[in-house]
Amino acid sequence: MDYHQRALSQTLARATRTFPAVLVTGSRQAGKTSLLLHDFGETHRFVSFERPDVRARALADPVSFLAEHSPPAILDEIQYVPELLHYIKELIDGDRRPGRWLLSGSQSLPLMRGVSQTLAGRVAVVRLDPLSVAEARRAPLPASVDEVLAQVFNDPPAAVAAVDVGDWLLRGGYPEIATRPEVDRRLWFASYIQTYLERDVRDLVQVDDLRTFSRFLSLAAARTAGILNLADFARDVGVAPPTIRRWVSALEASGIVHLLPPYHRNLGKRIIKSPKLYFVDAALAAFLMGWHERDALVRGPAFGALVETAVVGEWLDLFRSQGEPPPLYFYRSPGLKIDLLIERNAKLYAIEVKATATPTPAHAGSLARWLDLVGEPMHAAVACRVDRIITLRPGIRAVPWHLARA
Numbered sequence: 001m002d003y004h005q006r007a008l009s010q011t012l013a014r015a016t017r018t019f020p021a022v023l024v025t026g027s028r029q030a031g032k033t034s035l036l037l038h039d040f041g042e043t044h045r046f047v048s049f050e051r052p053d054v055r056a057r058a059l060a061d062p063v064s065f066l067a068e069h070s071p072p073a074i075l076d077e078i079q080y081v082p083e084l085l086h087y088i089k090e091l092i093d094g095d096r097r098p099g100r101w102l103l104s105g106s107q108s109l110p111l112m113r114g115v116s117q118t119l120a121g122r123v124a125v126v127r128l129d130p131l132s133v134a135e136a137r138r139a140p141l142p143a144s145v146d147e148v149l150a151q152v153f154n155d156p157p158a159a160v161a162a163v164d165v166g167d168w169l170l171r172g173g174y175p176e177i178a179t180r181p182e183v184d185r186r187l188w189f190a191s192y193i194q195t196y197l198e199r200d201v202r203d204l205v206q207v208d209d210l211r212t213f214s215r216f217l218s219l220a221a222a223r224t225a226g227i228l229n230l231a232d233f234a235r236d237v238g239v240a241p242p243t244i245r246r247w248v249s250a251l252e253a254s255g256i257v258h259l260l261p262p263y264h265r266n267l268g269k270r271i272i273k274s275p276k277l278y279f280v281d282a283a284l285a286a287f288l289m290g291w292h293e294r295d296a297l298v299r300g301p302a303f304g305a306l307v308e309t310a311v312v313g314e315w316l317d318l319f320r321s322q323g324e325p326p327p328l329y330f331y332r333s334p335g336l337k338i339d340l341l342i343e344r345n346a347k348l349y350a351i352e353v354k355a356t357a358t359p360t361p362a363h364a365g366s367l368a369r370w371l372d373l374v375g376e377p378m379h380a381a382v383a384c385r386v387d388r389i390i391t392l393r394p395g396i397r398a399v400p401w402h403l404a405r406a
Helices: 008-016 032-040 052-060 062-068 084-094 109-118 133-137 145-153 165-171 175-179 185-205 210-222 230-237 241-253 282-289 294-299 303-321 361-374
Strands: 021-026 045-048 073-076 101-106 123-127 257-260 276-279 328-333 336-344 347-353 380-384 390-393 396-400
Touching: 008 021, 008 032, 008 123, 008 303, 021 032, 021 109, 032 045, 032 073, 032 101, 052 062, 062 084, 084 101, 084 109, 109 123, 145 303, 145 336, 145 347, 145 380, 145 396, 165 282, 165 294, 165 303, 175 185, 185 241, 185 282, 210 230, 210 241, 210 276, 210 282, 230 241, 241 257, 257 303, 257 328, 276 282, 276 303, 282 303, 294 303, 303 328, 303 336, 303 347, 336 361, 347 361, 361 380, 361 390, 361 396
Parallel strands: 021 101, 021 123, 045 073, 073 101, 347 380, 380 396
Antiparallel strands: 257 276, 328 336, 336 347, 390 396
């Protein structure tokens, strides 16, 4: 498969210069193995624990196995053999030279617990999400978060890539389907759900009733960009609220969804406290919701929520590719809602997402009230289906829904 440069490469290179071990996490098929082999395949030995026979040999004699695959080494799918982490810790303590151990694993609760307990202070943990729009289109990749914030909110308009959000919502950012038009979308997503979500996530939370769990996945997708109401969700699925909480936590730990917290710092009372649920890849949500044709999707009732999901996914990827926890929030109180707030260097950047291709000043009404509330000029934008930056109101611009430059 033709390789697409990943923004995380720069962060990964920095981490290998200072940490003895680096763990690359993320959802299945996001491109973790391809990234490590592309960037370090010529300098590091490679071993994958995907094969049961390799796992069996590693667990039968960990000391000999690690001596055979001595560093510098890439240990792929380390979540299958968390017992090795104790032996890797001993080897690191004996030789703390940076960049010798590169680990990858689908982010899961047992893996992260093992890493935090065993390799604390020895490992840098970075997250690889599916391709961003810029990565998929081979557009210039951002040098920093601050560069993108300046381009979106303050800089004079520059050339912007024209990206059809309807097409993006059908194929999304998983590398194989995003970069290979010949791959059948329906077959790929159906296989992904069956082989990864229903196997990995279901096993993680020990689900016996596959039909109920499949209904949970579809109903979770239908709730993307919405407030997570556990009681309503549980009633629709037919299980107890604690079960929904466990299942959503498993999706979050596996890199499938993100829970966006509310922002509530001295900005009034009676603020929504539940998080909003977003699928990291909007196309996966669209598939689970049953959308398979672009025109029907664009005209359908879920289009606005899916566009918002795609926008949030771009900002999540931006921060994670720089090795930073995403400081992203939403705000909702009686009479005012803001889809996305970005907190950076004691400043707030507000984004409202609209599915329109013809934004008007009316689309910036919530942002105008927000600016009056916080008194922060020049930090608000409407993300929508435009291909250039347009001034809507003083201090508020309409900007393309994605972050890709031409």
